[in-house]
Amino acid sequence: xxxxxxLLSKKNLKLIKDPVNENNPVIVQILGIxxxxxxxxxxxxxxxxxxxxxxxxxxxxxxxxxxxxxxPPRIRIIVQLTIIxxxxxxxxxxxxxxxxxVSKQLSVFVGLIITNCILMGRLEAFAMGNKPWPSLLDxxxxxxxxxxxxxxxxxxxxxxxxxxxxxxxxxxxxxxxHTGYVNNGFVAxxxxxxxxxxxxxxxxxxxxxxxxxxx
Amino acid sequence: xxNLFDIFVKSIxxxxxxxxxxxxxxxxxxxxxxxxxxxxxxxxxxxxxAMTVPIDYLLEKYLMKPGSLTWLSPGLADVDLSFLSxxxxxxxxxxxxQLVEMVVEKFSPSLYNSLGIFLPLIAVNCAILGxxxxxxxxxxxxLAEATVFGVGSGIGWYLAIVSIAAIREKLRYSNIxxxxxxxxISFIITGLMAIAFMSFxxxxx
Numbered sequence: 001x002x003x004x005x006x007l008l009s010k011k012n013l014k015l016i017k018d019p020v021n022e023n024n025p026v027i028v029q030i031l032g033i034x035x036x037x038x039x040x041x042x043x044x045x046x047x048x049x050x051x052x053x054x055x056x057x058x059x060x061x062x063x064x065x066x067x068x069x070x071x072p073p074r075i076r077i078i079v080q081l082t083i084i085x086x087x088x089x090x091x092x093x094x095x096x097x098x099x100x101x102v103s104k105q106l107s108v109f110v111g112l113i114i115t116n117c118i119l120m121g122r123l124e125a126f127a128m129g130n131k132p133w134p135s136l137l138d139x140x141x142x143x144x145x146x147x148x149x150x151x152x153x154x155x156x157x158x159x160x161x162x163x164x165x166x167x168x169x170x171x172x173x174x175x176x177x178h179t180g181y182v183n184n185g186f187v188a189x190x191x192x193x194x195x196x197x198x199x200x201x202x203x204x205x206x207x208x209x210x211x212x213x214x215x
Numbered sequence: 216x217x218n219l220f221d222i223f224v225k226s227i228x229x230x231x232x233x234x235x236x237x238x239x240x241x242x243x244x245x246x247x248x249x250x251x252x253x254x255x256x257x258x259x260x261x262x263x264x265a266m267t268v269p270i271d272y273l274l275e276k277y278l279m280k281p282g283s284l285t286w287l288s289p290g291l292a293d294v295d296l297s298f299l300s301x302x303x304x305x306x307x308x309x310x311x312x313q314l315v316e317m318v319v320e321k322f323s324p325s326l327y328n329s330l331g332i333f334l335p336l337i338a339v340n341c342a343i344l345g346x347x348x349x350x351x352x353x354x355x356x357x358l359a360e361a362t363v364f365g366v367g368s369g370i371g372w373y374l375a376i377v378s379i380a381a382i383r384e385k386l387r388y389s390n391i392x393x394x395x396x397x398x399x400i401s402f403i404i405t406g407l408m409a410i411a412f413m414s415f416x417x418x419x420x
Contacts (some may be wrong), residue, residue, distance in 0.1 A: 030398065033240040034341045077338065078309055085302045093298065111301050111348050115341040117241045190235065191409035198395075198402030205394035213397035 015134055016141035022208055024145040025118050027201045032118035035109050036150055037193040043166050045105045046154035054143025056087045056113055061139035065127040080123050088113045153196055161188030219363045226367030232342045233375035234409040239342030243376050244401055253380035257373030263337050264346050267311050268365025269358055271304050271347040304347045312338040342372050
């Protein structure tokens, strides 16, 4: 046996750090956009969605990485979908049992975690060729990157759309309504989420120049 | 008849998969560089949706709803298999995609070649699973309603991807700030298109 790599070596840490910034699953790899936009009107459902996705991603990445050597390549998509679907059913049942109202708000989007491209993308691109521990780190990193975008978008949309943060009426406590300020209803509507993500991409690419697309 | 027409128009314009629910966004953004490929993928999506939604409807009605197994034996009235629906739906979609791929390959090799890798990608297009899940959530009453909903949603998605592809083809000649090029501007344009589609929301049918 060659010498063992330490559990949190530099290479492994990079697996966590990269997807949060330079290789963010949502705004750089264009994965998992559907749910990132649809559940971000309020912070609470967005947070639950982010946690659920990270859990499903971590679990299926590890499981798939464990069985990766026994699966014929030809049927791997069905196997991947089965693993993901199993994890999603578990998460869905848990949400229904403990946070029923949030699970109602998320409606079909928990089920849609199955087709969230982050999952298939990471299973195909990473877990298929790596050991369980790095796969777990990769899943956590990508989950964190996804969560970051969800939380930023939902924070802005909730603050300016309904004047609250996590259900707490910030704008009302600040007393800005007396000055004639009104909540911007447009921010809470779906199209604004798209424009907001567009702007986040703009900011991100201005900072990391190498991501700019060629004409 | 009136009812079916309502569902059809509603699923294309008012409840458009892309602009109202953001479903199928990933392939919508990734494969909208040229109108030709976009329209090929769009047609494949219509095809798959028109088949999976009715099939899932039948499976839901005669297999998974609480009390739906009574046609087998009255003793099974308490059995509720609805927690299996995700797994069943995704399996139907994956196998349908495989089937469509084989049929297209056999009967129209030229279309098969032009679609290339996009056909298998349909399996993970969330608009398709979304169609089945919305069908389940909205509890359509007849097979005809479910079918019309499937076809309509597919056409709505087709409309969306073809129109963004057309706009992106034109965009190539405009002067966009470098960091906004490509992905960023596509997002903002989709947002503007979604605003335009919201004008259908006032229509009550």
